[in-house]
Amino acid sequence: MLRKVSGTSLLARWDPRYKIAALLALAFSFSAVSRIQTIPYMLGLLVVFWLLSGVPLAILGRRLRYPSLFIALVILMLLFAGRGDVLLTVGFLTITDSGLNRALLVAARFYSILILAMLFFAGTPLLTTIRALQALGMPYIITDMALLMARYVEVLHQDLRNLHRCMHLRGFRLRGWSLTSLQGVALMVANLLLRSFEQSQRVYLAMRLRGYGQADGLTPPLTATPAEGLFFVIVVGIALGLGWLG
């Protein structure tokens, strides 16, 4: 969904190496926030980065739906089963001061880090991000695997859809936990794995023919301007300041 976001915003054009390092610094400083009073500073920063990213609010809203399912349970548990003095009682549910405090902190930290990551990666192709990781010193085994995975995940997704369609046409229906259902799922997974294995052999031979493993003289190195470096120093300084505020 974030692929639709324009890559011309200030944040999208920022050198991806600085962007990844700054994102990690900010994410860890957000996760270190332990006082309610610091939340407004965190949200203020988020607004600044949202303005710099040019990501439409509607897209952000849609992207937040799925991850919200995971955190909702934790927030509810903290809210209604927290320790401390009772603030409010609704039927059999009680909200305590400490529970409310903790739930607010967890929710603020979770959504802030999630939104921040979306804003930072919006408009940056995945392959650029992987190249930046490589430039930051990530071992070649990991970056090569990530590049190939990014390249072939769509191809294999199509294979999986075809497999599912074929099984459906032959009358297979995934219903409950019957042995037939499990066998069907296992067969689908096994076939997908075998197809990917066969394809990987062809991919490897093709890559060797194109000089895989030799020095790469075709890909231009990533370059950054002094202004981008200065912006990075400022953002890391802000992250440290936020971590100090706690």
Added chain:
Amino acid sequence: MHVPDGILPVSVTLSGYVVSAGIAWLCLHRIKQRHDPREDIPRAALLTAAFFLASLIHIPAPPASVHLVLNGLLGVLLGLFAFPAILIGLCFQAIMFGHGGLTTLGINGVILGGPALLAAFVFSLGRRHHINGRKTAIAGFLAGSSAVALSALLFALVIVTNLATHLRADTEQSALLALLLAHLPLVLLEGAVTALVVTFIGRTRPHLLKG
């Protein structure tokens, strides 16, 4: 079974990164000692992509549905590549779907990747002496179920120990019990699917089960 951002203290998330980096370094170090370490990269990458997609398959479990984790099967088929493969998969999930987290990437790597390596070991032990269909299936079941069981245990421990100080004692115990019980069907399901998959692969491409 992914710990999201914002729940754990920084000391725990940073420790997760350190432990994860250590395990990844050990795996990569062993891989680089092979004759041609690049030879296995496309196989590991494409199988990782296939696992990434297979984990999106939802199996109905009324009133909800469960999706497969498959970290045990990943360990069986990829061996030492399983840990970096899981780190890459978790990174993709965090970036593409917001599933898991950035600060919790390390701890999630340990929760899912550590048991994958254990599954590889369990499977190789189970098939050490005789390679036949029944032994392969049993070794596959043990590898698949033990990996998910250990992951669920680690996940529950991480979540409950870090939330315990903020929860009432009765809720803390109930939460731990509920988390473990909720994962019990998944342990059996993963074991069964892993056993069926390795039996099928053992019949058609047995060399793939070397790890």
